[in-house]
Amino acid sequence: MKSELRGDYSRAGPDCAVEQDWSRYTAEQHALFRRLFARQAKLVPRYACPEWIRAVEGLDAAAIPRFDAVSRKLRAATGWEIVAVPGLIPDEAFFTHLASRRFPVTVWLRSPEEFDYIVEPDVFHDFFGHVPLLFDRVYADHLHEYGKGGLKAMRLDAVPMLARLYWYTIEFGLMRTPQGVRAYGAGLLSSGGELAYCVEDPAPRRLDFGLERILRTSYRIDRFQTTYFVIDSFAHLMRETAPDFTPIYARLRDMPVLEP
Ligand code: PHE
Numbered sequence: 692m693k694s695e696l697r698g699d700y701s702r703a704g705p706d707c708a709v710e711q712d713w714s715r716y717t718a719e720q721h722a723l724f725r726r727l728f729a730r731q732a733k734l735v736p737r738y739a740c741p742e743w744i745r746a747v748e749g750l751d752a753a754a755i756p757r758f759d760a761v762s763r764k765l766r767a768a769t770g771w772e773i774v775a776v777p778g779l780i781p782d783e784a785f786f787t788h789l790a791s792r793r794f795p796v797t798v799w800l801r802s803p804e805e806f807d808y809i810v811e812p813d814v815f816h817d818f819f820g821h822v823p824l825l826f827d828r829v830y831a832d833h834l835h836e837y838g839k840g841g842l843k844a845m846r847l848d849a850v851p852m853l854a855r856l857y858w859y860t861i862e863f864g865l866m867r868t869p870q871g872v873r874a875y876g877a878g879l880l881s882s883g884g885e886l887a888y889c890v891e892d893p894a895p896r897r898l899d900f901g902l903e904r905i906l907r908t909s910y911r912i913d914r915f916q917t918t919y920f921v922i923d924s925f926a927h928l929m930r931e932t933a934p935d936f937t938p939i940y941a942r943l944r945d946m947p948v949l950e951p
């Protein structure tokens with residue numbers, strides 16, 4: 692495991708799972724989570740996609756959640772569950788979890804100094820950004836397909852291409868709705884600054900979803916995005932990603948990578 696990653700990997704099993712050990716969160720950490728939640732809760736009615744808003748109503752996410760309790764609800768709704776992990780995990784473990792309808796959620800919480808910005812995902816990003824959408828059937832099925840596609844991309848040596856798709860959809864995706872463009876990407880939903888920016892600011896490009904364009908487009912992890920890709924619905928995303936990527940990877944492999 693890469694040593695520069697934050698988080699305690701010493702107790703992780705071969706699939707990188709750990710115990711959440713909920714009793715170890717301090718009162719200060721619950722309070723910090725609540726403050727993060729309160730800030731985002733003010734923004735999401737205006738900027739989040741309706742599927743996310745609908746799902747979060749059933750979740751008590753106002754303190755650091757107990758993963759096992761949420762997993763029980765998720766299993767009943769879409770057959771997904773949460774698996775606690777120390778932080779970022781290797782591709783194979785990550786794809787294997789998704790391909791088994793298990794979503795890895797980081798156990799640690801950022802420090803108060805990182806209220807506005809962290810580079811690695813923490814429990815707030817993973818839980819607030821990703822977990823609610825797992826209650827949506829189409830999104831849930833799509834992410835399952837993505838996980839299987841990830842294992843396949845490993846065999847085809849195409850993970851960097853497929854990772855761009857994850858970035859521009861699951862992390863930073865926008866969706867067209869009757870109310871206008873809304874965010875469904877977890878990196879947007881959990882961000883204090885970028886959530887309004889991605890919907891309202893005139894500066895960034897908002898391009899129609901284009902599979903091959905995305906597979907070829909690099910991304911920056913350390914600043915607001917300059918380009919977002921917009922889907923019509925999760926069914927649209929599902930449809931666009933359903934074809935066999937094998938010939939697409941082969942064709943795009945030697946083409947130049949595009950700047951965002
Ligand atoms: N259709 C893709 C393939 O054949 C798998 C995939 C599905 C990837 C959904 C991403 C999202 O590789």
Ligand code: CO
Nearest residue numbers: 812862877878
């Ligand atoms: Co994420």
